[in-house]
Amino acid sequence: MRSPLIYLLERRLVNNVKRFVRSPLRLILSLVVIGMLFFTVFAGNSEEPDASELRDPNELYAIAFVLYSFVFLAIANNGFSKGATMFSMADVNLVFTAPFRRQRVLFYGLTQQLGSSLLVGFFLLFQYTMLHRTYGITYIHLVWLFIGYSLSVFCGQLTAMVVYTLTSSSEQRRRNVKLACYGVLGVIAAAIILSLLGDRATLLPAAVNLAVTTLAWFPVSGWLSHAAAGLCTENFVAVLTGTLGTCAFIGLLTFLVTRSDTDYYEDVLGLTETTHRMKAAAKQGGMSFTSTKLYRRKGSLKKGWGADVLFHKHNLENSREDTLYLSLSMLIFIVVSILFSLIMREAGIAAGFSFAVYMLMFAVSLGRMPKELPRPYIYLIPEPPFKKLFWSIAESLPKLALYSLLCFAPIALICGLSAAETVLCTLAGFSFAYLFLSGFVLVERVFSGLTVRALELVFFFITMVLLAAPGIVLAAIFNTVGVTILSSDATIFLAMLACNSLIATIVLYLCRNMLAYAELNNP
Amino acid sequence: MLDIRHVTKRYGKLVANHDISFSVDEGKIAILMGPNGAGKSTIIKCIAGLLRFEGEITIGGFPNKSIEAKKLLGYVPEMPALYEALTVAEHLEFLRRAYKVPEDKPYTDALLERFELYEKRDTLAKELSKGMQQKLSILCALTIRPRAIIFDEPLVGLDPYAIRELTKLFRELREAGVAQLISTHMISTVEDYWDVVHIMNKGEFAATRYNNECHEQSLEELFFQLTGEDGKPITGEKEES
Numbered sequence: 001m002r003s004p005l006i007y008l009l010e011r012r013l014v015n016n017v018k019r020f021v022r023s024p025l026r027l028i029l030s031l032v033v034i035g036m037l038f039f040t041v042f043a044g045n046s047e048e049p050d051a052s053e054l055r056d057p058n059e060l061y062a063i064a065f066v067l068y069s070f071v072f073l074a075i076a077n078n079g080f081s082k083g084a085t086m087f088s089m090a091d092v093n094l095v096f097t098a099p100f101r102r103q104r105v106l107f108y109g110l111t112q113q114l115g116s117s118l119l120v121g122f123f124l125l126f127q128y129t130m131l132h133r134t135y136g137i138t139y140i141h142l143v144w145l146f147i148g149y150s151l152s153v154f155c156g157q158l159t160a161m162v163v164y165t166l167t168s169s170s171e172q173r174r175r176n177v178k179l180a181c182y183g184v185l186g187v188i189a190a191a192i193i194l195s196l197l198g199d200r201a202t203l204l205p206a207a208v209n210l211a212v213t214t215l216a217w218f219p220v221s222g223w224l225s226h227a228a229a230g231l232c233t234e235n236f237v238a239v240l241t242g243t244l245g246t247c248a249f250i251g252l253l254t255f256l257v258t259r260s261d262t263d264y265y266e267d268v269l270g271l272t273e274t275t276h277r278m279k280a281a282a283k284q285g286g287m288s289f290t291s292t293k294l295y296r297r298k299g300s301l302k303k304g305w306g307a308d309v310l311f312h313k314h315n316l317e318n319s320r321e322d323t324l325y326l327s328l329s330m331l332i333f334i335v336v337s338i339l340f341s342l343i344m345r346e347a348g349i350a351a352g353f354s355f356a357v358y359m360l361m362f363a364v365s366l367g368r369m370p371k372e373l374p375r376p377y378i379y380l381i382p383e384p385p386f387k388k389l390f391w392s393i394a395e396s397l398p399k400l401a402l403y404s405l406l407c408f409a410p411i412a413l414i415c416g417l418s419a420a421e422t423v424l425c426t427l428a429g430f431s432f433a434y435l436f437l438s439g440f441v442l443v444e445r446v447f448s449g450l451t452v453r454a455l456e457l458v459f460f461f462i463t464m465v466l467l468a469a470p471g472i473v474l475a476a477i478f479n480t481v482g483v484t485i486l487s488s489d490a491t492i493f494l495a496m497l498a499c500n501s502l503i504a505t506i507v508l509y510l511c512r513n514m515l516a517y518a519e520l521n522n523p
Numbered sequence: 524m525l526d527i528r529h530v531t532k533r534y535g536k537l538v539a540n541h542d543i544s545f546s547v548d549e550g551k552i553a554i555l556m557g558p559n560g561a562g563k564s565t566i567i568k569c570i571a572g573l574l575r576f577e578g579e580i581t582i583g584g585f586p587n588k589s590i591e592a593k594k595l596l597g598y599v600p601e602m603p604a605l606y607e608a609l610t611v612a613e614h615l616e617f618l619r620r621a622y623k624v625p626e627d628k629p630y631t632d633a634l635l636e637r638f639e640l641y642e643k644r645d646t647l648a649k650e651l652s653k654g655m656q657q658k659l660s661i662l663c664a665l666t667i668r669p670r671a672i673i674f675d676e677p678l679v680g681l682d683p684y685a686i687r688e689l690t691k692l693f694r695e696l697r698e699a700g701v702a703q704l705i706s707t708h709m710i711s712t713v714e715d716y717w718d719v720v721h722i723m724n725k726g727e728f729a730a731t732r733y734n735n736e737c738h739e740q741s742l743e744e745l746f747f748q749l750t751g752e753d754g755k756p757i758t759g760e761k762e763e764s
Contacts, residue, residue, distance in 0.1 A: 309620040309621045382593035
């Protein structure tokens with residue numbers, strides 16, 4: 001007789017597929033995604049890159065190492081706080097209480113987690129054109145990079161669960177393990193910095209070399225990026241060792257959980273319940289609190305009268321949630337953008353600026369405004385909707401100004417732009433931030449009723465591209481016609497600055513009534 | 524104070540509310556009752572200005588979406604919707620400032636005392652129990668000193684002491700001339716203080732009963748007669764609304 005857990009996995013998979021096929025929206029989404037994937041491959045392969053112009057593929061695997069490491073360590077770090085869960089509330093209530101051995105339940109959890117981890121790195125597949133033309137990789141290499149990313153996510157979650165399970169019973173033990181892990185990572189980071197300090201002229205090649213040689217020994221991210229590099233260079237020993245290392249790591253952690261005396265059911269229960277409450281509340285249009293840690297700080301709500309109290313309230317809430325004014329992800333995007341412009345310095349400001357704008361799309365957020373939308377107060381407050389809309393997104397503007405300054409000014413300086421051009425580059429960057437912010441509002445206004453979040457994401461990217469297009473086209477026209485103010489670069493920045501600012505303001509004005517009805521924002 | 528005229532609310536082909544008309548005068552308590560999915564929360568959200576609808580809703584003579592109407596209305600949602608990073612006192616301060624209500628510390632403190640939240644006034648909403656969150660949600664509506672107030676299942680999650688205080692408050696608000704619309708499943712808790720009860724079923728008013736009239740049936744008997752165990756009306760009777 002078939003195992004009930006296999007039956008459960010199979011039925012859930014089949015029913016999900018049926019649900020997908022029966023939903024016109026999901027079908028449209030899948031067609032759009034498949035179409036975009038084909039377009040990416042077609043566009044990427046339409047022109048074979050000149051082998052002499054290709055960049056060193058080791059750069060790509062060094063980037064993969066950094067990306068995998070960040071994902072793996074960031075997720076695994078949860079093991080020291082809230083842990084991780086691979087189970088749903090239905091699993092807790094129905095599977096945990098059923099007469100299954102704990103090991104079998106764990107394998108069931110691991111299997112479903114592996115499936116969902118595969119979906120996380122889907123965005124990588126759309127980078128084919130850029131990666132093929134820059135590094136000459138094939139689609140097989142990209143798929144491997146994608147699998148590596150998904151496995152990093154999976155291993156991070158498994159590590160978090162193991163760390164939490166093994167240390168949750170003793171605060172002292174948790175502190176010791178945390179100290180040991182942070183200590184080892186600190187030593188590795190110091191060793192990397194010291195080894196790179198020697199020759200500043202060859203800093204970048206040295207860092208790349210380090211990432212693909214010595215750091216290939218680093219658990220999970222090193223092994224996986226090493227295996228990916230091995231596939232590219234047809235070094236199948238590297239592929240085999242990297243893959244086997246990761247499999248052994250997964251096996252070891254699974255063994256540790258099953259052999260430990262602690263009851264992992266209890267460890268995953270808290271987080272599973274929190275996750276379930278949040279999902280249920282979101283479905284019912286209600287609210288649930290996140291597991292975000294809040295910091296008690298001095299200060300209270302002593303400013304604001306009418307709609308602008310939203311701005312002061314958001315600042316107060318932010319001060320209690322974040323330790324940094326700019327979020328960690330924003331800082332990472334800034335560093336990545338600057339590093340990219342360093343690598344692509346010879347390609348001029350266009351490459352660095354374009355990449356930074358691309359990253360900006362992920363850095364921009366409406367701040368706390370989307371958190372207001374499921375609550376009734378923002379609609380009930382007796383103030384004009386446009387005023388409420390403005391003050392509810394106002395907290396993001398100073399952050400985006402600082403982000404633009406820290407990101408675009410260094411890129412301009414790296415590319416050797418003059419002081420005036422650097423100022424205009426920063427302002428043009430900020431205009432894109434303002435444009436994307438208005439784009440977010442537009443997406444909330446028009447597409448928030450969609451029940452398929454992935455489809456909303458597709459429309460989000462399409463909207464952002466459409467909004468940014470006029471400024472880019474205007475800049476291209478000015479460049480082609482030969483209109484010059486200060487310099488050609490300055491003219492391009494000015495064109496984008498003017499066009500983006502105008503479009504963003506128009507978009508915000510047109511969305512002014514989105515706070516008239518909750519229905520527009522809460523499906 | 525609350526005037527609802529021929530309101531119909533559709534979600535695509537589904538008619539959640541069909542041609543609903545009723546009013547709640549100053550100092551009156553109207554109760555909305557009905558089985559799950561009868562359309563109570565939908566009509567409440569329409570009145571609160573959260574949903575679009577066909578028909579007309581006015582609050583104090585102003586269209587319900589107008590700023591003037593919003594100033595008059597307090598709304599207690601079915602599920603507490605609080606800000607996790609704000610304390611109890613900061614919730615009340617936020618709404619007082621947003622509604623531009625002059626500061627009145629004795630009034631605020633009295634509300635907090637009454638619902639046993641005074642000691643918790645510096646506690647983050649995230650750290651409150653479910654019942655306390657519900658109490659805070661009620662205080663958020665009261666702090667703006669509304670002239671009309673809508674409670675959507677206000678008694679759910681409250682302890683017996685808070686239920687007693689809230690029912691006392693309903694009477695006090697009535698004496699203060701506040702129009703109240705209360706949606707509830709708890710028939711027994713409303714027996715003492717209602718002025719008019721509207722029983723909803725399948726998006727319509729199945730019956731309307733006034734407290735000053737004599738009736739042979741209790742509210743509970745009428746409710747089950749009209750809605751049936753499966754939510755379908757047993758009789759074809761439909762009293763005038």
